Amino acid sequence: MANDVRTIRIGLLGCGNVGGALVPLVERQAEAIVARTGLRLEITRVAVRNMSRDRGVTLADGVLTRDAMSVVTDPDIDLVVEVIGGIEPARELISTALRAGKPVVTGNKELLANVGTELFAIADEHGVDLLFEAAVAGGIPLIRPLRESLRGEPITRVMGILNGTTNFILTKMTEEGADYGVALAEAQELGYAERDPTADVEGFDAGAKAAIIASIAFGARVVAGDVYHEGISGITAGDIAVARRLGYVVKLLGIAERDPATGEIAVRVHPAMVPVQHPLASVRESYNAVFVEGDAVGSLMFYGRGAGGSPTASAVFGDVIDAAVNLSKGTHGALGSFARATIRAIDETSAEYLLSLDVADQPGVLHAVTGAFAEHGVSIRAAEQEGIGADARLVFITHQAREADLQATVRSLRDLDVVRRVGSLLRVIGS
Numbered sequence: 001m002a003n004d005v006r007t008i009r010i011g012l013l014g015c016g017n018v019g020g021a022l023v024p025l026v027e028r029q030a031e032a033i034v035a036r037t038g039l040r041l042e043i044t045r046v047a048v049r050n051m052s053r054d055r056g057v058t059l060a061d062g063v064l065t066r067d068a069m070s071v072v073t074d075p076d077i078d079l080v081v082e083v084i085g086g087i088e089p090a091r092e093l094i095s096t097a098l099r100a101g102k103p104v105v106t107g108n109k110e111l112l113a114n115v116g117t118e119l120f121a122i123a124d125e126h127g128v129d130l131l132f133e134a135a136v137a138g139g140i141p142l143i144r145p146l147r148e149s150l151r152g153e154p155i156t157r158v159m160g161i162l163n164g165t166t167n168f169i170l171t172k173m174t175e176e177g178a179d180y181g182v183a184l185a186e187a188q189e190l191g192y193a194e195r196d197p198t199a200d201v202e203g204f205d206a207g208a209k210a211a212i213i214a215s216i217a218f219g220a221r222v223v224a225g226d227v228y229h230e231g232i233s234g235i236t237a238g239d240i241a242v243a244r245r246l247g248y249v250v251k252l253l254g255i256a257e258r259d260p261a262t263g264e265i266a267v268r269v270h271p272a273m274v275p276v277q278h279p280l281a282s283v284r285e286s287y288n289a290v291f292v293e294g295d296a297v298g299s300l301m302f303y304g305r306g307a308g309g310s311p312t313a314s315a316v317f318g319d320v321i322d323a324a325v326n327l328s329k330g331t332h333g334a335l336g337s338f339a340r341a342t343i344r345a346i347d348e349t350s351a352e353y354l355l356s357l358d359v360a361d362q363p364g365v366l367h368a369v370t371g372a373f374a375e376h377g378v379s380i381r382a383a384e385q386e387g388i389g390a391d392a393r394l395v396f397i398t399h400q401a402r403e404a405d406l407q408a409t410v411r412s413l414r415d416l417d418v419v420r421r422v423g424s425l426l427r428v429i430g431s
Contacts, residue, residue, distance in 0.1 A: 005034055008324040009044045011077035013068050013093060014084035015055050017309035018107060018134070018316060019046070022081065023057040025310075025317050039324050045071045047084075072097045079323055081316060082106040083134075091115055098122045098130060103323035103332065105316055107134030113208035113224040116215060120335045129332045131319035136209045137162060137288045139311025140304040141318070146216045146292070147335060153294040155217045155258070159429070160290030161283050162209045162254040162269075164307040165193045165200040166232050168286045170250055173240045175284075180235060192286055192307075202231035203252065203269040210254035214267045217292070218258050220341035222267055228346040230270035239424045242356065242395060246382075248273035249281040253429060259344065260295075266344040272429040273354055280430070347404035352381065354397050355406075356423035357413060361392040365418045369394060372412040376405045397428060 010026070012019055026041055034040050046059060047068035065071065072080055072093050080097040082090055082104060090111050094104050099122060106112070112119070112135050123130035133143045137160075146155075161167050165187055172183035184201065187193035199205045207227040214222040232252050243250050251274050256267045274281045279301055283289040288306025293299050305311040326332050359365050373380055379399040386393040398406065406425075413419050 004038055005040050006038065006328055007040045007042055008078045008327065009042055009076055010320065011071040011074060011080045012043050012046045013071060013080065013082045015046050015048050015057070016083070018083045018312045020055045020057055021309035021313035022083070022316055023059070025313050029317070033321060037321065037325055039328055041320065041324060045074060045077060047071045068093055069096070072102070073100065078102065079320065079327060080104045081320060082108060083316065085110065087111050087114060091119070094119055094130070095122055098126050098128055101126055101128055103129035103131070103327055105131045105319040105323055107132065107312055107316055109135040109205070109208040109212060113211040116212065117221045117338045120338070123332070124334050127332055129323040129326055131323055131333070132212075133319050134312045134315035136212050137290060137302070138164070138304070138306040138308060139314045140288060140290070140302050140306060141315070142213075142290055142302050143216060145302070146213070147333075150292065150294065150297065153297050154260070155292060155294045156260060157255065157257045157293040158213050158217050158290060159253055159255045161251055161280060161288050162206040162290070162306065163200055163252060164286030164288060165197065166206070166252040167283065167288070168192050169201070170232060170235070170252065171284045173235070173237060174244065174249060177237055179237050180233065201233050203229040206252060206254045206269045210256050210267050210269055213254070214256035214265060215338060217256060218265055218341070219336070219338055220265055221338045222265060222341050222343070226267055226341065226343045228268040228270070232271050234424070235271055236424065239426065243273050243354070243426070246397070247276050248428070249276055250426065251280055251283070253280070262342070264342045264344040266346070266349050268346055268349065270427060272427045274430050278430045347402070347407070349403050350400050351403070352398055352400055352428035353406050354395065354424070354426045354428055355410070357394045357419050358421040358423060359392050359394055360418045360420065361389050362418065366394070368416055368418050369413065372416065373398070373409055375412060376409045378405050378409050393423070
Protein backbone atom coordinates (compact mmCIF):
# COMPACT_ATOMS: atom_id res chain seq x y z
CA MET A 1 0.00 0.00 0.00
CA ALA A 2 2.79 2.44 0.93
CA ASN A 3 4.14 2.49 -2.61
CA ASP A 4 0.69 3.33 -3.95
CA VAL A 5 0.07 6.29 -1.64
CA ARG A 6 -0.49 9.57 -3.48
CA THR A 7 0.08 12.86 -1.69
CA ILE A 8 -2.51 15.62 -2.15
CA ARG A 9 -0.96 18.96 -1.28
CA ILE A 10 -3.39 21.48 0.18
CA GLY A 11 -3.18 25.25 0.07
CA LEU A 12 -5.06 26.83 2.98
CA LEU A 13 -6.36 30.39 2.64
CA GLY A 14 -6.97 31.69 6.15
CA CYS A 15 -5.90 30.28 9.50
CA GLY A 16 -8.35 31.74 12.01
CA ASN A 17 -10.82 29.74 14.11
CA VAL A 18 -11.67 27.29 11.33
CA GLY A 19 -8.30 27.07 9.59
CA GLY A 20 -6.52 26.78 12.93
CA ALA A 21 -8.76 23.83 13.86
CA LEU A 22 -8.35 22.22 10.43
CA VAL A 23 -4.53 22.00 10.52
CA PRO A 24 -4.28 19.65 13.54
CA LEU A 25 -7.35 17.70 12.38
CA VAL A 26 -5.64 16.88 9.07
CA GLU A 27 -2.47 15.85 10.93
CA ARG A 28 -4.30 13.62 13.45
CA GLN A 29 -6.34 11.85 10.78
CA ALA A 30 -3.59 11.54 8.17
CA GLU A 31 -2.84 7.83 8.65
CA ALA A 32 -6.51 6.88 8.88
CA ILE A 33 -7.19 8.67 5.59
CA VAL A 34 -4.24 6.92 3.95
CA ALA A 35 -5.63 3.57 5.08
CA ARG A 36 -9.10 4.33 3.77
CA THR A 37 -8.32 6.15 0.54
CA GLY A 38 -4.67 5.61 -0.38
CA LEU A 39 -4.21 9.39 -0.24
CA ARG A 40 -1.98 11.38 2.07
CA LEU A 41 -3.35 14.86 2.74
CA GLU A 42 -0.80 17.52 3.61
CA ILE A 43 -1.28 21.23 4.20
CA THR A 44 1.84 22.60 2.58
CA ARG A 45 1.11 26.33 2.22
CA VAL A 46 -1.02 28.67 4.35
CA ALA A 47 -1.95 32.26 3.46
CA VAL A 48 -2.69 34.67 6.33
CA ARG A 49 -2.99 38.43 6.74
CA ASN A 50 -0.81 38.62 9.85
CA MET A 51 2.18 36.27 9.96
CA SER A 52 3.20 37.22 13.51
CA ARG A 53 -0.08 36.23 15.15
CA ASP A 54 -0.04 33.12 17.37
CA ARG A 55 -2.53 30.66 15.84
CA GLY A 56 -2.02 27.80 18.25
CA VAL A 57 -0.70 25.49 15.52
CA THR A 58 2.80 24.44 14.50
CA LEU A 59 3.72 25.03 10.87
CA ALA A 60 7.00 24.29 9.16
CA ASP A 61 9.25 27.13 8.02
CA GLY A 62 8.20 28.60 4.68
CA VAL A 63 4.60 27.39 4.91
CA LEU A 64 3.11 30.76 5.92
CA THR A 65 2.73 33.57 3.40
CA ARG A 66 0.79 36.81 3.06
CA ASP A 67 0.35 36.25 -0.68
CA ALA A 68 -2.86 34.25 -1.09
CA MET A 69 -2.71 34.33 -4.89
CA SER A 70 0.74 32.71 -4.83
CA VAL A 71 -0.80 29.77 -2.97
CA VAL A 72 -3.58 29.39 -5.52
CA THR A 73 -1.23 29.55 -8.50
CA ASP A 74 1.52 27.39 -6.98
CA PRO A 75 1.92 24.39 -9.34
CA ASP A 76 2.76 22.22 -6.32
CA ILE A 77 -0.68 22.85 -4.75
CA ASP A 78 -3.32 20.29 -5.75
CA LEU A 79 -6.35 21.46 -3.74
CA VAL A 80 -7.37 24.80 -2.20
CA VAL A 81 -9.30 25.42 1.02
CA GLU A 82 -10.74 28.94 1.43
CA VAL A 83 -11.82 30.09 4.90
CA ILE A 84 -10.99 33.80 4.76
CA GLY A 85 -14.60 34.93 4.21
CA GLY A 86 -15.99 37.92 2.33
CA ILE A 87 -16.61 38.28 -1.39
CA GLU A 88 -13.28 39.71 -2.56
CA PRO A 89 -10.54 38.56 -2.85
CA ALA A 90 -12.14 35.15 -2.17
CA ARG A 91 -14.07 35.25 -5.45
CA GLU A 92 -10.95 35.87 -7.53
CA LEU A 93 -8.89 33.34 -5.60
CA ILE A 94 -11.48 30.57 -5.94
CA SER A 95 -12.21 31.22 -9.62
CA THR A 96 -8.45 31.24 -10.36
CA ALA A 97 -8.01 27.89 -8.60
CA LEU A 98 -10.97 26.32 -10.39
CA ARG A 99 -9.77 27.52 -13.80
CA ALA A 100 -6.39 25.95 -13.02
CA GLY A 101 -8.12 22.60 -12.48
CA LYS A 102 -7.79 22.65 -8.69
CA PRO A 103 -10.77 21.61 -6.57
CA VAL A 104 -11.83 24.11 -3.92
CA VAL A 105 -13.42 23.63 -0.50
CA THR A 106 -14.96 26.73 1.08
CA GLY A 107 -17.02 27.73 4.08
CA ASN A 108 -17.78 31.17 2.67
CA LYS A 109 -21.55 31.69 2.94
CA GLU A 110 -21.46 35.37 1.97
CA LEU A 111 -19.65 34.57 -1.27
CA LEU A 112 -21.86 31.62 -2.23
CA ALA A 113 -25.07 33.48 -1.38
CA ASN A 114 -24.15 36.22 -3.84
CA VAL A 115 -22.12 34.63 -6.67
CA GLY A 116 -22.37 30.92 -5.96
CA THR A 117 -23.98 29.89 -9.24
CA GLU A 118 -21.23 31.71 -11.17
CA LEU A 119 -18.57 29.73 -9.31
CA PHE A 120 -20.48 26.44 -9.65
CA ALA A 121 -20.54 26.97 -13.43
CA ILE A 122 -16.76 27.56 -13.51
CA ALA A 123 -16.18 24.40 -11.46
CA ASP A 124 -18.34 22.31 -13.80
CA GLU A 125 -16.71 23.82 -16.89
CA HIS A 126 -13.25 22.82 -15.66
CA GLY A 127 -14.31 19.46 -14.24
CA VAL A 128 -13.36 20.00 -10.60
CA ASP A 129 -15.18 20.10 -7.28
CA LEU A 130 -16.42 23.18 -5.47
CA LEU A 131 -17.63 21.87 -2.11
CA PHE A 132 -19.12 23.97 0.68
CA GLU A 133 -20.67 21.89 3.46
CA ALA A 134 -19.23 24.24 6.08
CA ALA A 135 -21.00 27.30 4.60
CA VAL A 136 -24.33 26.31 6.16
CA ALA A 137 -25.02 24.99 9.69
CA GLY A 138 -21.38 24.49 10.73
CA GLY A 139 -20.67 20.84 11.43
CA ILE A 140 -24.15 19.59 10.52
CA PRO A 141 -24.13 17.53 7.29
CA LEU A 142 -26.90 19.27 5.35
CA ILE A 143 -25.61 20.35 1.93
CA ARG A 144 -24.41 16.88 0.92
CA PRO A 145 -27.81 15.25 1.65
CA LEU A 146 -29.56 18.04 -0.28
CA ARG A 147 -27.29 17.80 -3.33
CA GLU A 148 -26.90 14.00 -3.34
CA SER A 149 -29.29 11.87 -1.25
CA LEU A 150 -32.31 14.13 -1.85
CA ARG A 151 -31.47 15.16 -5.40
CA GLY A 152 -34.56 13.44 -6.82
CA GLU A 153 -36.86 14.47 -3.96
CA PRO A 154 -39.54 17.11 -4.68
CA ILE A 155 -38.61 19.32 -1.71
CA THR A 156 -41.32 21.78 -0.72
CA ARG A 157 -39.84 23.49 2.35
CA VAL A 158 -36.63 23.79 4.32
CA MET A 159 -37.00 25.49 7.69
CA GLY A 160 -34.75 25.82 10.66
CA ILE A 161 -32.56 27.59 13.17
CA LEU A 162 -29.54 28.66 11.14
CA ASN A 163 -27.72 31.02 13.49
CA GLY A 164 -26.27 29.91 16.82
CA THR A 165 -25.74 33.43 18.19
CA THR A 166 -29.40 34.42 17.99
CA ASN A 167 -30.51 31.05 19.31
CA PHE A 168 -28.21 31.50 22.32
CA ILE A 169 -29.66 34.96 22.99
CA LEU A 170 -33.27 33.77 22.67
CA THR A 171 -32.53 30.78 24.92
CA LYS A 172 -31.26 33.12 27.65
CA MET A 173 -34.32 35.36 27.26
CA THR A 174 -36.66 32.35 27.42
CA GLU A 175 -35.08 30.38 30.25
CA GLU A 176 -33.75 33.18 32.44
CA GLY A 177 -36.08 36.05 31.60
CA ALA A 178 -33.10 38.15 30.49
CA ASP A 179 -33.61 41.31 28.46
CA TYR A 180 -32.23 41.31 24.93
CA GLY A 181 -29.30 43.61 25.77
CA VAL A 182 -28.20 41.48 28.72
CA ALA A 183 -28.40 38.26 26.69
CA LEU A 184 -26.46 39.83 23.81
CA ALA A 185 -23.72 41.03 26.18
CA GLU A 186 -23.33 37.50 27.56
CA ALA A 187 -23.15 36.09 24.03
CA GLN A 188 -20.38 38.58 23.21
CA GLU A 189 -18.49 37.78 26.42
CA LEU A 190 -18.58 34.04 25.61
CA GLY A 191 -17.46 34.61 22.02
CA TYR A 192 -20.76 33.61 20.39
CA ALA A 193 -21.41 37.15 19.13
CA GLU A 194 -19.06 39.59 17.43
CA ARG A 195 -18.38 43.06 18.78
CA ASP A 196 -20.61 44.27 15.95
CA PRO A 197 -23.40 41.64 16.05
CA THR A 198 -25.49 43.13 13.22
CA ALA A 199 -25.01 40.28 10.74
CA ASP A 200 -26.28 37.78 13.29
CA VAL A 201 -29.00 39.62 15.19
CA GLU A 202 -30.56 41.30 12.14
CA GLY A 203 -30.79 38.01 10.23
CA PHE A 204 -28.22 38.61 7.47
CA ASP A 205 -26.06 35.60 8.39
CA ALA A 206 -29.09 33.30 8.45
CA GLY A 207 -30.33 34.93 5.24
CA ALA A 208 -27.15 34.06 3.36
CA LYS A 209 -27.45 30.46 4.53
CA ALA A 210 -31.13 30.37 3.55
CA ALA A 211 -30.26 31.58 0.04
CA ILE A 212 -27.69 28.78 -0.37
CA ILE A 213 -30.13 26.19 0.96
CA ALA A 214 -32.87 27.37 -1.41
CA SER A 215 -30.52 27.26 -4.41
CA ILE A 216 -29.48 23.67 -3.72
CA ALA A 217 -32.86 22.38 -2.55
CA PHE A 218 -34.81 23.85 -5.48
CA GLY A 219 -32.15 23.97 -8.20
CA ALA A 220 -32.73 27.69 -8.72
CA ARG A 221 -30.58 30.83 -8.64
CA VAL A 222 -31.44 32.39 -5.27
CA VAL A 223 -29.15 35.13 -3.95
CA ALA A 224 -28.92 36.94 -0.63
CA GLY A 225 -30.84 39.92 -2.04
CA ASP A 226 -33.86 37.67 -2.63
CA VAL A 227 -34.19 36.93 1.09
CA TYR A 228 -36.49 38.91 3.40
CA HIS A 229 -34.67 39.72 6.67
CA GLU A 230 -36.10 40.55 10.06
CA GLY A 231 -33.93 40.20 13.16
CA ILE A 232 -34.39 39.75 16.90
CA SER A 233 -33.21 43.14 18.21
CA GLY A 234 -36.83 44.23 18.68
CA ILE A 235 -37.84 41.16 20.68
CA THR A 236 -38.55 41.93 24.33
CA ALA A 237 -38.76 39.83 27.48
CA GLY A 238 -42.48 40.64 27.41
CA ASP A 239 -42.84 39.06 23.95
CA ILE A 240 -41.09 35.94 25.20
CA ALA A 241 -43.39 35.78 28.23
CA VAL A 242 -46.55 36.16 26.13
CA ALA A 243 -45.39 33.43 23.78
CA ARG A 244 -44.62 31.10 26.68
CA ARG A 245 -48.01 31.69 28.30
CA LEU A 246 -49.70 30.80 25.02
CA GLY A 247 -47.64 27.62 24.59
CA TYR A 248 -44.96 28.87 22.19
CA VAL A 249 -41.20 29.52 22.08
CA VAL A 250 -39.70 32.37 20.03
CA LYS A 251 -36.99 31.33 17.55
CA LEU A 252 -35.27 33.08 14.64
CA LEU A 253 -36.08 30.89 11.65
CA GLY A 254 -34.81 30.71 8.10
CA ILE A 255 -37.52 29.41 5.77
CA ALA A 256 -37.26 28.49 2.10
CA GLU A 257 -40.47 27.31 0.40
CA ARG A 258 -41.49 26.42 -3.12
CA ASP A 259 -45.11 26.50 -4.25
CA PRO A 260 -45.66 23.21 -6.15
CA ALA A 261 -48.43 24.80 -8.24
CA THR A 262 -46.63 27.95 -9.43
CA GLY A 263 -42.98 27.09 -8.79
CA GLU A 264 -42.55 30.40 -6.93
CA ILE A 265 -39.90 30.41 -4.23
CA ALA A 266 -40.17 32.38 -0.98
CA VAL A 267 -37.10 32.74 1.24
CA ARG A 268 -37.26 34.65 4.50
CA VAL A 269 -35.66 35.03 7.92
CA HIS A 270 -37.66 36.31 10.86
CA PRO A 271 -38.56 35.61 14.50
CA ALA A 272 -41.40 33.15 14.83
CA MET A 273 -43.48 31.56 17.56
CA VAL A 274 -42.97 27.80 17.49
CA PRO A 275 -45.31 25.49 19.49
CA VAL A 276 -43.55 24.05 22.54
CA GLN A 277 -44.19 20.51 21.29
CA HIS A 278 -42.43 21.19 17.98
CA PRO A 279 -38.86 19.75 17.85
CA LEU A 280 -37.39 23.16 16.98
CA ALA A 281 -38.67 24.56 20.29
CA SER A 282 -36.25 22.36 22.24
CA VAL A 283 -33.14 23.44 20.30
CA ARG A 284 -31.15 25.42 22.86
CA GLU A 285 -28.18 27.76 23.07
CA SER A 286 -25.84 27.81 20.05
CA TYR A 287 -27.18 24.64 18.41
CA ASN A 288 -28.78 24.63 14.96
CA ALA A 289 -31.53 22.42 13.57
CA VAL A 290 -32.99 22.21 10.07
CA PHE A 291 -36.18 20.53 8.83
CA VAL A 292 -36.38 19.35 5.22
CA GLU A 293 -39.87 18.55 3.94
CA GLY A 294 -40.50 16.62 0.73
CA ASP A 295 -43.38 14.96 -1.04
CA ALA A 296 -41.98 11.45 -0.85
CA VAL A 297 -39.62 11.50 2.15
CA GLY A 298 -41.89 13.46 4.51
CA SER A 299 -39.94 15.40 7.17
CA LEU A 300 -36.25 15.04 8.01
CA MET A 301 -34.44 16.89 10.80
CA PHE A 302 -30.72 17.69 10.95
CA TYR A 303 -29.40 18.82 14.35
CA GLY A 304 -26.04 19.71 15.84
CA ARG A 305 -23.49 22.43 16.49
CA GLY A 306 -24.01 25.12 13.90
CA ALA A 307 -20.85 27.11 14.59
CA GLY A 308 -17.43 26.96 16.20
CA GLY A 309 -13.96 26.25 14.86
CA SER A 310 -13.87 22.50 15.45
CA PRO A 311 -17.35 21.55 14.15
CA THR A 312 -16.89 23.74 11.06
CA ALA A 313 -13.39 22.35 10.46
CA SER A 314 -14.88 18.86 10.58
CA ALA A 315 -17.28 19.78 7.77
CA VAL A 316 -14.42 21.32 5.77
CA PHE A 317 -12.30 18.20 6.26
CA GLY A 318 -15.08 15.93 5.03
CA ASP A 319 -15.25 17.98 1.84
CA VAL A 320 -11.46 17.94 1.50
CA ILE A 321 -11.43 14.14 1.57
CA ASP A 322 -14.22 13.92 -1.02
CA ALA A 323 -12.52 16.44 -3.30
CA ALA A 324 -9.15 14.67 -2.96
CA VAL A 325 -10.65 11.29 -3.82
CA ASN A 326 -12.46 12.74 -6.84
CA LEU A 327 -9.28 14.49 -7.97
CA SER A 328 -7.33 11.25 -7.79
CA LYS A 329 -9.98 9.56 -9.94
CA GLY A 330 -10.25 12.41 -12.42
CA THR A 331 -13.91 13.07 -11.63
CA HIS A 332 -16.04 15.61 -9.75
CA GLY A 333 -19.50 16.04 -8.29
CA ALA A 334 -21.39 18.37 -10.64
CA LEU A 335 -24.20 20.50 -9.25
CA GLY A 336 -25.81 20.89 -12.67
CA SER A 337 -27.59 23.94 -14.01
CA PHE A 338 -29.68 26.32 -11.93
CA ALA A 339 -33.00 27.58 -13.24
CA ARG A 340 -34.04 31.21 -13.02
CA ALA A 341 -35.97 31.64 -9.78
CA THR A 342 -39.34 33.35 -9.56
CA ILE A 343 -39.24 34.90 -6.09
CA ARG A 344 -42.46 35.37 -4.15
CA ALA A 345 -42.35 38.67 -2.27
CA ILE A 346 -42.89 38.66 1.48
CA ASP A 347 -46.20 40.51 0.93
CA GLU A 348 -47.59 37.47 -0.90
CA THR A 349 -46.63 34.91 1.76
CA SER A 350 -49.12 33.70 4.37
CA ALA A 351 -48.86 32.79 8.02
CA GLU A 352 -50.66 32.99 11.33
CA TYR A 353 -49.66 36.05 13.35
CA LEU A 354 -49.50 37.22 16.94
CA LEU A 355 -50.10 40.94 17.40
CA SER A 356 -50.17 42.86 20.68
CA LEU A 357 -51.75 46.30 21.19
CA ASP A 358 -51.60 48.77 24.08
CA VAL A 359 -55.08 50.28 24.15
CA ALA A 360 -57.28 52.66 26.10
CA ASP A 361 -59.50 50.81 28.58
CA GLN A 362 -62.84 52.24 27.47
CA PRO A 363 -66.09 51.08 25.87
CA GLY A 364 -65.94 50.34 22.14
CA VAL A 365 -62.22 49.55 21.99
CA LEU A 366 -62.62 45.89 21.05
CA HIS A 367 -65.23 46.76 18.40
CA ALA A 368 -62.94 49.35 16.82
CA VAL A 369 -59.92 47.04 16.86
CA THR A 370 -61.68 43.98 15.47
CA GLY A 371 -63.21 46.21 12.81
CA ALA A 372 -59.70 47.01 11.52
CA PHE A 373 -58.97 43.29 11.21
CA ALA A 374 -62.27 42.67 9.40
CA GLU A 375 -61.72 45.60 7.03
CA HIS A 376 -58.65 43.85 5.58
CA GLY A 377 -60.00 40.30 5.65
CA VAL A 378 -57.84 39.07 8.55
CA SER A 379 -59.64 36.52 10.71
CA ILE A 380 -58.92 36.35 14.45
CA ARG A 381 -58.33 32.86 15.91
CA ALA A 382 -57.84 33.86 19.56
CA ALA A 383 -57.84 37.05 21.62
CA GLU A 384 -57.18 37.99 25.23
CA GLN A 385 -56.76 41.09 27.38
CA GLU A 386 -53.92 41.72 29.79
CA GLY A 387 -54.11 44.34 32.53
CA ILE A 388 -56.64 47.10 33.08
CA GLY A 389 -56.80 50.86 32.83
CA ALA A 390 -53.67 52.50 31.45
CA ASP A 391 -51.95 49.09 31.36
CA ALA A 392 -54.57 47.40 29.17
CA ARG A 393 -53.13 45.27 26.38
CA LEU A 394 -54.90 43.17 23.77
CA VAL A 395 -53.19 40.11 22.29
CA PHE A 396 -54.50 38.53 19.08
CA ILE A 397 -53.56 35.40 17.15
CA THR A 398 -54.92 35.32 13.61
CA HIS A 399 -55.85 32.51 11.28
CA GLN A 400 -53.72 32.17 8.13
CA ALA A 401 -53.50 35.59 6.52
CA ARG A 402 -51.61 37.19 3.68
CA GLU A 403 -48.70 39.35 4.80
CA ALA A 404 -49.91 42.35 2.79
CA ASP A 405 -53.35 42.16 4.45
CA LEU A 406 -51.85 41.86 7.91
CA GLN A 407 -49.57 44.87 7.33
CA ALA A 408 -52.55 46.89 6.06
CA THR A 409 -54.35 45.94 9.29
CA VAL A 410 -51.41 47.19 11.36
CA ARG A 411 -51.46 50.52 9.54
CA SER A 412 -55.20 50.90 10.22
CA LEU A 413 -54.71 50.03 13.89
CA ARG A 414 -52.05 52.71 14.26
CA ASP A 415 -54.55 55.27 12.99
CA LEU A 416 -57.12 54.41 15.71
CA ASP A 417 -57.36 56.87 18.61
CA VAL A 418 -57.99 54.02 21.06
CA VAL A 419 -54.70 52.28 20.17
CA ARG A 420 -51.80 53.75 22.12
CA ARG A 421 -49.14 51.51 20.63
CA VAL A 422 -48.92 48.62 18.21
CA GLY A 423 -46.54 46.17 19.84
CA SER A 424 -44.76 43.12 18.55
CA LEU A 425 -45.80 41.29 15.40
CA LEU A 426 -44.68 37.67 15.38
CA ARG A 427 -45.45 34.98 12.84
CA VAL A 428 -46.71 31.66 14.18
CA ILE A 429 -45.08 28.58 12.62
CA GLY A 430 -45.90 24.90 12.91
CA SER A 431 -49.36 25.05 14.47
